[in-house]
Amino acid sequence: MRPVDLQADQFAGYPPLGRQLVSENLALLRQLPLALAPLFLGEVKAYDWNFPLERREVEVQFKYLHSLTPNQLRSAMAPFSKIILPSIASEIDWVNYPRVFSEYLSAALWSTAQVDKFSAASTEYVNAYRAAYPPDPPPIPRLAIVIVGQGVGEAAFPLFRKLRPHGVHYTNVREDDARKTLFETLARRAGAHPMAYGHWYVDGGEEDVSVPSGITSISYAGLSSLRIAVVEKMRDMGHNSQGPEGVQKMMQALDPSAFPEILSISDPILAHFQLSIFTEGSGTQFYSTTFADWTAHELLRRAQPLTTLVRFAPRQVQRSIDEMILDQQGKVAVDPNGSLLDADMAAYYIWIDQRRLPQSTDACFVVWFEDHQDALMIAPNLLPGTEQTSPTSFANLLKPFA
Amino acid sequence: MAYRWDEQLKNPGTSRREFLRMTLGSCGAFKFGAIASATNLLPRASRKVVVVTFGGGARDEETFTLEGQENIPQLLQNLVPQSTFFTRVVNRGILGHYVATASLATGVYERFDNFAAVCPRNPTVFEYFRKDLGRPATDTWVVAPSNGFNRIGESDNPAYGANFGAGVVLPKQLLAQFLSKEPGTIYQHLLRDNYETPFYSPALAGNNINLHQLAETLQLSLNDFAGHALQITSPDELSVFIAKKIMRQYAPSLLWITLHDMDVAHTGAFSLYIDGIQRSDRLCGTIWQEIQSNPEYAGKTTLFILPDFGRDGDGTVGGNGFQHHRTGDIASRTTWMMVLGHGIRQKVVVDRPVESTDLAPTLGAILGFSPRLAQGFPLAEVV
Numbered sequence: 001m002r003p004v005d006l007q008a009d010q011f012a013g014y015p016p017l018g019r020q021l022v023s024e025n026l027a028l029l030r031q032l033p034l035a036l037a038p039l040f041l042g043e044v045k046a047y048d049w050n051f052p053l054e055r056r057e058v059e060v061q062f063k064y065l066h067s068l069t070p071n072q073l074r075s076a077m078a079p080f081s082k083i084i085l086p087s088i089a090s091e092i093d094w095v096n097y098p099r100v101f102s103e104y105l106s107a108a109l110w111s112t113a114q115v116d117k118f119s120a121a122s123t124e125y126v127n128a129y130r131a132a133y134p135p136d137p138p139p140i141p142r143l144a145i146v147i148v149g150q151g152v153g154e155a156a157f158p159l160f161r162k163l164r165p166h167g168v169h170y171t172n173v174r175e176d177d178a179r180k181t182l183f184e185t186l187a188r189r190a191g192a193h194p195m196a197y198g199h200w201y202v203d204g205g206e207e208d209v210s211v212p213s214g215i216t217s218i219s220y221a222g223l224s225s226l227r228i229a230v231v232e233k234m235r236d237m238g239h240n241s242q243g244p245e246g247v248q249k250m251m252q253a254l255d256p257s258a259f260p261e262i263l264s265i266s267d268p269i270l271a272h273f274q275l276s277i278f279t280e281g282s283g284t285q286f287y288s289t290t291f292a293d294w295t296a297h298e299l300l301r302r303a304q305p306l307t308t309l310v311r312f313a314p315r316q317v318q319r320s321i322d323e324m325i326l327d328q329q330g331k332v333a334v335d336p337n338g339s340l341l342d343a344d345m346a347a348y349y350i351w352i353d354q355r356r357l358p359q360s361t362d363a364c365f366v367v368w369f370e371d372h373q374d375a376l377m378i379a380p381n382l383l384p385g386t387e388q389t390s391p392t393s394f395a396n397l398l399k400p401f402a
Numbered sequence: 403m404a405y406r407w408d409e410q411l412k413n414p415g416t417s418r419r420e421f422l423r424m425t426l427g428s429c430g431a432f433k434f435g436a437i438a439s440a441t442n443l444l445p446r447a448s449r450k451v452v453v454v455t456f457g458g459g460a461r462d463e464e465t466f467t468l469e470g471q472e473n474i475p476q477l478l479q480n481l482v483p484q485s486t487f488f489t490r491v492v493n494r495g496i497l498g499h500y501v502a503t504a505s506l507a508t509g510v511y512e513r514f515d516n517f518a519a520v521c522p523r524n525p526t527v528f529e530y531f532r533k534d535l536g537r538p539a540t541d542t543w544v545v546a547p548s549n550g551f552n553r554i555g556e557s558d559n560p561a562y563g564a565n566f567g568a569g570v571v572l573p574k575q576l577l578a579q580f581l582s583k584e585p586g587t588i589y590q591h592l593l594r595d596n597y598e599t600p601f602y603s604p605a606l607a608g609n610n611i612n613l614h615q616l617a618e619t620l621q622l623s624l625n626d627f628a629g630h631a632l633q634i635t636s637p638d639e640l641s642v643f644i645a646k647k648i649m650r651q652y653a654p655s656l657l658w659i660t661l662h663d664m665d666v667a668h669t670g671a672f673s674l675y676i677d678g679i680q681r682s683d684r685l686c687g688t689i690w691q692e693i694q695s696n697p698e699y700a701g702k703t704t705l706f707i708l709p710d711f712g713r714d715g716d717g718t719v720g721g722n723g724f725q726h727h728r729t730g731d732i733a734s735r736t737t738w739m740m741v742l743g744h745g746i747r748q749k750v751v752v753d754r755p756v757e758s759t760d761l762a763p764t765l766g767a768i769l770g771f772s773p774r775l776a777q778g779f780p781l782a783e784v785v
Contacts (some may be wrong), residue, residue: 106728110496111513115730161469162716280724283669290670295721318666318674338673345672348722352716 002090003037005031011097031073035083035105035118036092036125042098049272051197051303052371056135056210064129065150072161076128079121083114098254112373134358138306138350140193141362141380143401144180146296147311149369150205151336159340159369160376162348165385167378174393175373182309182368183209185402189307190214197303198270204292204343209383211237216303219297220288220313223274226262230254230278231285235325251279272300287315287322289339290359294348300353309372310350312343351378364401368394411416418578431494433750443604443745444702445533446770450744452699453765454689455506456682457482457499457547458665459727463716464679466738473679476687477740481707484785485706485742487749493711493735493758497727498551502710502758505662509762509776519550521558523776528555528568531656539569540652545645547637547662548572556607568658569616571648573640576617620647638663638678640641642685646692653698656769661685667713670725677712693743704746704768708739741784752783 006029011022020252021044022029029037043050043058050058068076085108094101109115149155160169183201190199192315197388201211203219206207220227227243233254239245256271257261263271277298283290296310347367354363364379377397378384443449464470471478495505498516503513508524529541544555552575558569634640638661645659664678686707693699714721715733727734739761742748745768759778766773767785 004760060502107515110730113494119730283671287669287671293670315671318671318677335673338671338677340675341673342671345724349716356719 001093001095002034003032004311006030006095008035013096014045018044018047021047021062028062028065029078031082033083034085034135035076035121036077036096038092038098038101038106041095046100046272048105048247049088051269051270051273053135053146053304054302059237060133061267062130062235067132069379076125079124083118083121084112097252117402124330133180133197134278136356137359138208138304139195140306141187141364141401142298142305142357142360143185143307143355143364143398144305144366145180145186145309146343146347146350146365146367147182147228147309148347148367149336149340149372150156150311150313150335152340152347154216155340155369155374156337157341157344158346159344160367162222162345163351163367163376163378164354167376169386169387170375170377170392170397171373171387171389172391173368173373173375173397174391175371178372178375178394179208181205181398182366185394185398186307186309187212193306195295195306197299199307200299200303200309202292202295202299202307202308202310203313204288204311204315208311209357218270218274218277220291226259226274227278229262230275247371254279258352265348271369273302286321287317287342289346291344291349292374293342297344297353302355304357307383308350308354310346312346314339315342364398368393417673427762433671439458446768448702449639449769450651450655451654451657451706451765451769452689452703453506453656453706453761454686454695454708455503455658455660457503457551457660457662458667458678458682458684458709458720459497459707459711459713460664460679461713461715461724464676464724473676474683476683477707481742482740484746486738486746486748486752488741488752488756488781488783490753490755491708491737491739491758492755493737495758497709497730498733499665500554501553501660503546504554506708506710506758506761507658508557509759509773509778511759511777517550519553521553521556521561521563523557524555525559525562525566525773526555526568527765527771527773528613528656528658529557529559529562530568530762530771530773531769532566532568533562535769537655539567541654542568542656542658543645543652543654544568544570544604544658544660545641545648546570546572546660547641547741548574551660563730568656571616571644571645574637576622576644577640579614579617583673607774611731620644620651622647631730636663636678638681638685642688645689649692649696649699653696656765659689667724668726670722672724675724677758690742702744704741704743706739706741706765708761709737710758712733712737742782746784751785752781756781 006026008023011019014022032040040061047058049082054234065073076163087106089104092101092104130327186199189227190212191214197216199215201215201217205219206221207217207219228281234247234251237250254275256268256275265271277291277295281294282289284294292310292312296308299305300308314336316332318378351365354360354365362380364377366375366377368375451743462470466476467772493502495502495511496516501512501514501516504522507526507528508522510524512522514520514523531537531542546554550572552572558565613742626655630643630735634643641659644655647717648654650658662682664675664683666678667675690705693703693705711727712734713724713727714729716723718729718731719728721731757778759776760781761778762773762776763780764785765780767780
């Protein structure tokens with residue numbers, strides 16, 4: 001099927017808000033090239049379960065495309081129209097399985113050496129609609145707090161190496177009330193600037209505190225039932241010889257309704273997000289450090305929060321994949337030192353993810369070696385690449401961002 | 403010239419090439435870009451080649467940058483000073499490990515599904531080697547991880563194929579045979595495999611080596627395995643253990659070893675990825691030591707070491723840094739290669755970009771076969 005052949009009744013399987021978007025924009029969707037239409041529909045299909053700022057991104061695209069004259073639209077779509085796809089691409093049921101098409105497209109682009117061409121077309125398109133409708137600046141500067149090194153006595157390597165050139169390395173932070181101060185900062189910001197899915201607490205172990213209202217929290221321990229249930233489903237799919245594509249298709253079709261006793265139906269947006277961490281993440285099912293890293297990556301990209309607090313916990317030691325799949329519930333030794341190295345790198349990635357958000361030049365980033373005096377902070381008024389050895393506290397450091 | 407990490411950050415415009423130049427320059431007295439004919443070469447019929455690929459992708463950040471050097475002491479201190487080092491090996495093909503390794507072996511960017519149990523479309527160096535030079539099956543071997551690599555020894559090209567392929571040994575498959583005799587043993591960690599699609603492995607097919615016979619020929623016994631497996635901590639160590647057995651038993655003229663442990667990066671655990679790199683570094687030292695100490699190889703062997711490609715850059719949108727190789731950015735497409743041993747000039751750095759597909763024609767030039775369908779060109783600096 002080609003986009004020009006789209007009919008309203010083909011979208012019966014879409015959730016209500018997404019279906020409504022399609023019906024309002026069907027004429028426009030019919031004009032999009034095959035290399036773009038299914039990808040855009042993927043966003044529309046997920047619209048009902050998207051975070052508020054993700055929804056805005058979809059709405060802005062429609063608004064931008066509608067604002068173009070026919071000639072301008074043709075010109076804006078030309079880079080995608082030039083992508084040559086095998087005829088089999090149009091035979092995929094991309095209305096109902098847009099992400100299957102996306103996987104197919106990715107493979108096709110690689111095998112026909114059109115990846116670079118497609119990347120350039122996508123970048124140009126995103127830049128164009130964002131320039132036409134720039135995102136609103138956040139009401140307060142963003143703050144990301146990362147806590148690493150739980151259970152580690154002494155780090156076996158120099159911490160924060162990748163971050164040091166960008167911020168101040170504090171070597172004498174008061175550690176006795178540090179954790180309390182960091183959590184209080186999160187709670188205070190959530191209270192003062194309420195925003196749906198705007199303040200997050202992610203824990204790679206068990207949640208450390210009772211979470212005040214206004215904060216969305218998610219933890220490896222708290223989601224263990226879901227994690228185990230997803231791995232069991234994946235194992236069954238693998239045993240049924242579906243092949244990687246088959247497994248992927250079935251994983252993508254998984255819905256919170258498949259886990260009625262585990263996932264909350266009162267917050268379907270959060271339930272979809274929680275499930276996606278295990279169905280779309282790689283390694284999140286087995287390693288708590290990867291879980292925390294990937295969750296932070298996804299929520300920063302998708303929810304664009306004002307405040308993010310991520311606390312890493314020790315992951316299990318390396319075992320064979322088979323062992324980990326078969327033994328999900330057993331007591332396994334942990335690797336605190338390896339986990340510190342995982343978290344140290346993840347902290348760098350969280351900073352990079354935060355920098356990609358609007359108004360990132362105003363943002364503040366903090367990473368703390370838990371129960372130690374080492375911390376690093378990156379903020380607009382701090383001199384990058386410096387070290388501060390005099391005694392200080394988080395209460396003092398975070399005052400401008402509290 | 404000493405080169406500091408903080409200087410690199412102060413000068414972000416410093417290119418990857420310049421950075422590697424300076425890093426390698428600090429190893430002392432390197433020449434850059436020189437091409438000169440090697441002398442005192444053995445007749446081609448007497449030469450041997452060992453190729454070691456990292457089928458896990460490794461980035462400069464964790465290997466040859468100042469920060470990464472602590473992970474590769476063997477490569478950096480022992481092997482690089484003896485080598486001709488190519489700083490820019492570009493892979494323009496599909497960035498999946500099996501299909502990319504097959505492309506290295508054919509000299510053509512293969513286009514098949516990375517996760518399918520299929521042969522390369524184009525003839526491999528093993529087939530050219532055997533057909534052109536009339537070599538027996540035992541003269542070329544591949545030791546590879548088992549995630550699809552079982553078909554890499556021979557193409558489905560009708561002019562080559564089954565009668566000219568390499569013996570492909572999948573150590574995991576070999577070990578599994580022994581484990582079937584003793585279920586529930588403690589060697590499960592050596593069956594760790596396929597980090598990219600942990601829930602699916604293609605059925606093994608097309609590799610017709612009789613495992614029982616192979617084990618007997620290599621004088622492998624359960625006791626032997628048991629004795630060594632206790633000291634072996636990873637599948638790559640098992641691969642090198644088997645490779646050494648093959649070298650001692652058959653002394654093949656063309657041996658290809660693919661190391662895979664570092665692909666654990668797909669699980670997102672950075673420390674495990676670093677462990678994999680450090681292990682690969684150590685194993686490269688072990689392989690070189692075996693070449694030096696084995697009379698069948700000493701003084702007549704050229705060793706090639708290269709990752710099949712890199713991994714995504716930290717800042718690339720759409721990726722998650724070291725974890726995957728999905729974006730096709732420069733970091734994931736660009737890697738390095740070192741060549742050392744017989745006929746190779748030491749302490750030479752080659753800056754010009756070369757391609758993954760140049761490996762097969764280079765092997766052909768060294769060993770005397772003609773990879774006529776390959777797209778690449780022999781690397782003048784090492785032939």
